[in-house]
Amino acid sequence: MKRKIAMSLVLLILLSTFSTAYANESVDVINKAAEFLRKEKVLIGDENGNLLLDQVLTRQDAVILLARLLGEEEEAKNFPIDDLTFEDIKISRYKPYLAWALKKGYFVGYSAQKFGFGDKITVQQFSSVLLRALGYDIEYKLSVEKAKEIGILKGIEDKEDKSLLLVPRGIVVIMIVNALDIPMNPQSNIDKPILLGERLNINVPEELKNEIAKSKLSVKSITPQTPSTVQPKPPVKSSTDSSQTSSPSVDPSKPLPKPNAPKAPLVLGTPTSNSITLNPIEGVEYAIYSIGGKIQSFIKWQDSNIFTGLTPDTEYTFIARIKETKDTVKSDNSSSSSIIRTSKASDIKVKFISQLNLNDFVPFGSIEFELFNLPNAYEYEIDYELEGGIKSTTPRTLLSSSDLPLIRYTKLITIRVYDSKGGLLNTFKDVELTLEDISNSIITVDFVTKVSADGLVPFGIARIKLNNLLNADSYELDYKLSDGNIRTTERVKLTSSDSPIFRYTENVTIRVYDSNNKLLKTFQNVYLSIDKAEPTIKANFKAKVSVGDVIPFGTVSIEIKNLPDAYQYEIDYELADGKIETTPITPIDSDNPPLIRYTEYVKVKIYDKNRTLIHTFEQVQLIK
Incomplete structure (x- = not known):
C-alpha cells in the first residue's frame, strides 16, 4: 500500500512539473520513454534522481548524454585533453567529454576557441548530433529536414520551423528513442539493416514506439533563441574532413543532377602495418566503414585514397561516394569494400656479437638481426653510443652483407631500415641488444697421429670441441712445417669425417666461420693435446653356415683400442662374384652382429654415437 501511495505522489509531481512545457496528454509518453532510458542507464538524473524533463538541455550535457547512449562514457570521461583548444569551458570535468566528442566528430565548436559552453541546445543542433551517431553526413542547415525524413522527429508536430527552438529534455528523450529504432547509414551492403538500438543492444518496446508515433508533442511554447547570439557558426573545416565543407545553395525548382554511386573501393598494393591504399577514382572521396567488424557510428570522409595511422x-572495410560539386550533388555511398587487413607490426630481434673486449671495458662488436613483417627491407644503419655519451651512426649497410659494421656495445640502440631506393621503411627505437660475448668461447683440440716415422714429428688430424660460440660451422688451421713456413689447411665442416692432415705443432691458429663463411672468431696459440697411440682392431670370425669346401658365412666380433669415441661399425666384404657388400651400421656391443661372407681381409669403418665416421681400418684380417 505504501508503495502505491509513493508512486502516486511521484506521478503527481511529474505531472505538475511538465505542465508548463507539455500538454497533459503528452506527459505519459514522455515519462514512459524517460523511464525506459533510465532503465537502460542512458538517463541518470541529478543528485536526487530527478530527470528534469521540462528543462532545456545544455550543449555540454548533451555530450555526456550521447557518450552514455553510445556506451562510451568510460572512454569519454578519461579522454586526453591535450588537443582541446576551447577557452570557454568553465567546469574542468567536462573537458575530456568535449575532447572525445570533437575527436569522434559528433560535435563541433562555434570556433576553435569557443564551444558554446552553457548554451542551450536547439532542435537543429541535437538533430545533427543524432544523425552523426547514425552515420549520416548531412549539411548542418539540412539536419532538421533529414531528421524528420528518417524518423528522429516522429511524434513531434510543430508546424513552424523547428531549427532554432530550444529542445527540452523531454523532447530529447523522444528523439533518442526514435533514433534507436532507425537503421545505421549506409546499409547498401547489408542484407538486414542494423538499427542503432541493435548496435547498442538497446531494444525499444513496440508499445512505446506505437505511442510515440501516435503522439503530437510540441515544443513551440519554448522561446526560440536569437540566431545572432546563439546559432552556431559554420564549423571550421579541417584539412582531413571534407564532410564539413559547405555545399552550394540549391534552387529547389531546379535540382542538380545526382550521379550514380561508385563501385566499392579496391585495395591497391599490399597494406602495411599502419596504412592501406585504395584504387584512386577521379572525383571520389573515401571513408572507413568498419574496423574489426564494427561499423563506424560516425563516417569521416577524406579526399585521399591513402589511409594512414591504422592499427x-x-x-577494415571502406566506402566511397562521388563528391558534391557546383554542378552536381554528392552520390549515394558505394557498397563497402571487401575486408582488408593491415599487416602485423614490424618487429626486430637483435644479437650483439662481441669482437673485442679489453678486460672490463665495454666490448666492440657487430650485430646480427632478424626482421619480421617488413617487406622491401634492403639496408640499415645503427645509432649507438660511444664513451662519454657521444652518439655515433654506422654507415648504411646492405642487409645481405657479410661485412658488418663494428659498434660499441650499448644496451639500447636505434636501427633505421630502408628500401632499395633509400626510402625509410621503419625506425626501431630502444632496441635491446642480446649480448653474446665470444671472448669467452673455448676450444679444445686433440691431435690424433696418422703418419709417423721413428723420431720424426708425426702428421695427423685434429678433433675440435667448441663451447660458447653459436653458429660455428667450419674451420681452417694454420700449422708450421719443418722449415718454419706456415701452411693453412683447407676449410672443412666441423662435423666432417674427412679431417685435413697436418704436421704436428705444439701451438696452432684456428679460424672458425659460420655457414655464410663469415669469420666468427680466431683462436691463436691453441695447444694440441697429442695422442701418439694409433687405434687398433681385432676381428674374430665365427662361422655360421658352411657347405663342404664352400667358403662359410658367419659373424664378426671386434675389439678396438685407442679409439675412445668408437660406438658402432660397418664392414665391407667380398661376395663370390667379386662384388663388395656392406653390412648395416651396428653397435659394437650388439648381441646380434651382421652376417658376412668370409674373406681374409675386410674393411671396417668406425662411427661415434652421432654416426660420424671417426676412423677407417682398411685391411683388417679376420681371425677364424
Whole structure:
C-alpha cells in the first residue's frame, strides 16, 4: 500500500512539473520513454534522481548524454585533453567529454576557441548530433529536414520551423528513442539493416514506439533563441574532413543532377602495418566503414585514397561516394569494400656479437638481426653510443652483407631500415641488444697421429670441441712445417669425417666461420693435446653356415683400442662374384652382429654415437 501511495505522489509531481512545457496528454509518453532510458542507464538524473524533463538541455550535457547512449562514457570521461583548444569551458570535468566528442566528430565548436559552453541546445543542433551517431553526413542547415525524413522527429508536430527552438529534455528523450529504432547509414551492403538500438543492444518496446508515433508533442511554447547570439557558426573545416565543407545553395525548382554511386573501393598494393591504399577514382572521396567488424557510428570522409595511422593486424572495410560539386550533388555511398587487413607490426630481434673486449671495458662488436613483417627491407644503419655519451651512426649497410659494421656495445640502440631506393621503411627505437660475448668461447683440440716415422714429428688430424660460440660451422688451421713456413689447411665442416692432415705443432691458429663463411672468431696459440697411440682392431670370425669346401658365412666380433669415441661399425666384404657388400651400421656391443661372407681381409669403418665416421681400418684380417 505504501508503495502505491509513493508512486502516486511521484506521478503527481511529474505531472505538475511538465505542465508548463507539455500538454497533459503528452506527459505519459514522455515519462514512459524517460523511464525506459533510465532503465537502460542512458538517463541518470541529478543528485536526487530527478530527470528534469521540462528543462532545456545544455550543449555540454548533451555530450555526456550521447557518450552514455553510445556506451562510451568510460572512454569519454578519461579522454586526453591535450588537443582541446576551447577557452570557454568553465567546469574542468567536462573537458575530456568535449575532447572525445570533437575527436569522434559528433560535435563541433562555434570556433576553435569557443564551444558554446552553457548554451542551450536547439532542435537543429541535437538533430545533427543524432544523425552523426547514425552515420549520416548531412549539411548542418539540412539536419532538421533529414531528421524528420528518417524518423528522429516522429511524434513531434510543430508546424513552424523547428531549427532554432530550444529542445527540452523531454523532447530529447523522444528523439533518442526514435533514433534507436532507425537503421545505421549506409546499409547498401547489408542484407538486414542494423538499427542503432541493435548496435547498442538497446531494444525499444513496440508499445512505446506505437505511442510515440501516435503522439503530437510540441515544443513551440519554448522561446526560440536569437540566431545572432546563439546559432552556431559554420564549423571550421579541417584539412582531413571534407564532410564539413559547405555545399552550394540549391534552387529547389531546379535540382542538380545526382550521379550514380561508385563501385566499392579496391585495395591497391599490399597494406602495411599502419596504412592501406585504395584504387584512386577521379572525383571520389573515401571513408572507413568498419574496423574489426564494427561499423563506424560516425563516417569521416577524406579526399585521399591513402589511409594512414591504422592499427596493425586489423580488418577494415571502406566506402566511397562521388563528391558534391557546383554542378552536381554528392552520390549515394558505394557498397563497402571487401575486408582488408593491415599487416602485423614490424618487429626486430637483435644479437650483439662481441669482437673485442679489453678486460672490463665495454666490448666492440657487430650485430646480427632478424626482421619480421617488413617487406622491401634492403639496408640499415645503427645509432649507438660511444664513451662519454657521444652518439655515433654506422654507415648504411646492405642487409645481405657479410661485412658488418663494428659498434660499441650499448644496451639500447636505434636501427633505421630502408628500401632499395633509400626510402625509410621503419625506425626501431630502444632496441635491446642480446649480448653474446665470444671472448669467452673455448676450444679444445686433440691431435690424433696418422703418419709417423721413428723420431720424426708425426702428421695427423685434429678433433675440435667448441663451447660458447653459436653458429660455428667450419674451420681452417694454420700449422708450421719443418722449415718454419706456415701452411693453412683447407676449410672443412666441423662435423666432417674427412679431417685435413697436418704436421704436428705444439701451438696452432684456428679460424672458425659460420655457414655464410663469415669469420666468427680466431683462436691463436691453441695447444694440441697429442695422442701418439694409433687405434687398433681385432676381428674374430665365427662361422655360421658352411657347405663342404664352400667358403662359410658367419659373424664378426671386434675389439678396438685407442679409439675412445668408437660406438658402432660397418664392414665391407667380398661376395663370390667379386662384388663388395656392406653390412648395416651396428653397435659394437650388439648381441646380434651382421652376417658376412668370409674373406681374409675386410674393411671396417668406425662411427661415434652421432654416426660420424671417426676412423677407417682398411685391411683388417679376420681371425677364424
